[in-house]
Amino acid sequence: MLLKNKVALITGGAGRNGLGFATARMMAAQGARVVILDLARAEPAAAATLLGEGHLGVVADVTDKASCDAAAAEILQALGRIDILVNNAGITQPRKTLDITGADYDAVLDVSLRGTLYMSQAVLPAMREQQSGAIVCISSVSAQRGGGILGGPHYSAAKAGVLGLARAMAREYGKDNVRINCVTPGLIATDINKGLIPDDKLQGILDGIPLNRIGEPNDVAGCVVFLASDLAKYLTGVTLDVNGGMLI
Ligand code: NAD
Numbered sequence: 001m002l003l004k005n006k007v008a009l010i011t012g013g014a015g016r017n018g019l020g021f022a023t024a025r026m027m028a029a030q031g032a033r034v035v036i037l038d039l040a041r042a043e044p045a046a047a048a049t050l051l052g053e054g055h056l057g058v059v060a061d062v063t064d065k066a067s068c069d070a071a072a073a074e075i076l077q078a079l080g081r082i083d084i085l086v087n088n089a090g091i092t093q094p095r096k097t098l099d100i101t102g103a104d105y106d107a108v109l110d111v112s113l114r115g116t117l118y119m120s121q122a123v124l125p126a127m128r129e130q131q132s133g134a135i136v137c138i139s140s141v142s143a144q145r146g147g148g149i150l151g152g153p154h155y156s157a158a159k160a161g162v163l164g165l166a167r168a169m170a171r172e173y174g175k176d177n178v179r180i181n182c183v184t185p186g187l188i189a190t191d192i193n194k195g196l197i198p199d200d201k202l203q204g205i206l207d208g209i210p211l212n213r214i215g216e217p218n219d220v221a222g223c224v225v226f227l228a229s230d231l232a233k234y235l236t237g238v239t240l241d242v243n244g245g246m247l248i
Contacts, residue, residue, distance in 0.1 A: 001031035002229040007079045009072075011062050011119055012089030014038035014047035018190045019138065020088040022217030023224045024051060030225060032084065035075050037062075037119075062089045062115030072122035081130060084228045085123045087116040087137040087162070092192055095152030105154045112158040116165055120180075124173060133178040134228045137166040138220075141186045141243045150187075150196045159184075163239060170237035179236040181227045186243025188215040210245030 008027045013020030013036040024034045028051040035056045038044040045057030056078065060071035075082055090112045093104055116137050127133025142151050143159035151159075163182055170180035187193070187205060197205065206212055223240045226232055241247055 002225060002231065003027055003084070004031035006032045006083040006228075007035065007075070007081050008032040008084035008086070008228065009035045009037060009075060009082050009119075009123065010086040010088055011037045011060075011115065012042075013086070014042035014044040014057070015191055016047065016050075017217070018088075018192070019185065019188060019217050019220045019224075020086065021047060022221040023086055023088065024048075024055075026218065026221040026225050027084070027228070028052060028055060030229070033079060035079070035082075037071055038089070062087075062119055063110040065118045065121070068115075068118040068122040072119075072126070076126055082123045082126050083130075083133060085119060085133070085135045086224055086228070087119055087135065089115050090138065090140075090158075090192070092151035092155045094150055094196060095154065097153050100152055100154050104152070108152075108154045109158045109161070112155075113161040113165065116162050120165075120169060124169075124178065127178045128173065128176040131177050133173075133176075134232075135166070135169070135178065135180040136224050136227045137162050137180070137182045138224075139163050139166075139182045139184045139239070141184050141241065141246055144184060144241070144247060150193045167237045174236055179227075179232070181232070181235055181237065182239040183220060183223050183227065184239055184241050184243065185220045186215055186241075186246045188217060188220055190217060208246060209243070210248055213244065215242065215244060 048055040048057035140159040
């Protein structure tokens with residue numbers, strides 16, 4: 001069991017087909033006590049019951065600092081510690097540069113980038129106090145290839161921002177034994193991109209993926225579990241590219 005006795009908090013983890021829920025399931029299987037945080041409409045408590053006994057669901061909006069702080073306080077009150085944070089909540093919008101409105105920009109950056117900052121701020125004092133912790137931030141290959149497969153340039157910008165934020169926090173919190181790393185998924189079959197890939201574009205996309213398939217949520221979850229576990233205890237500030245070789 002890689003995560004025995006760890007308390008793991010996963011944002012945006014309630015979507016049953018999503019990366020967050022796959023990570024939650026794998027972390028629970030590795031012995032962690034899992035807290036799924038998500039918007040009320042995603043019903044995080046119902047998702048947590050699917051993991052078995054002892055896991056929690058918490059309603060919060062990662063774009064709202066007070067909501068993040070209240071969620072962390074609730075978890076610390078209930079479980080006494082937070083060992084792992086996975087900053088997974090994110091939204092995307094297929095847009096061309098000239099079509100991005102101010103509201104689009106705010107919506108996409110607020111969830112991925114502001115949300116990553118606010119949730120990290122909410123748990124870091126406890127992790128510093130414990131002198132241990134692991135934060136894994138979900139960025140995207142869109143941050144690296146200078147353009148999304150499905151998301152717009154503002155999504156690429158938000159996810160590139162996550163890489164910079166994570167590295168800066170990793171530098172700051174290393175002395176407190178808090179490790180902060182990123183995963184950059186390629187194209188993974190989840191609800192975020194459902195219906196966005198036209199049939200006539202699929203082969204072209206597959207031609208750009210050396211492993212010749214779209215990823216599954218567990219492909220990402222396994223890497224998140226690794227980074228959160230003690231197997232990765234000398235890794236901080238790194239980015240794992242989980243994209244089937246898309247950037248080779
Ligand atoms: P998803 O839509 O299933 O998951 C996103 C989750 O975030 C949902 O459960 C949603 O309710 C939650 N969420 C949205 N706004 C929120 C808010 N303000 N506060 C709290 N929760 C909020 O999609 P997914 O594909 O599982 O995406 C998970 C992460 O992976 C996202 O950050 C996404 O950008 C990233 N990602 C996905 C892919 C892919 O191909 N699926 C590729 C690269 C990166």
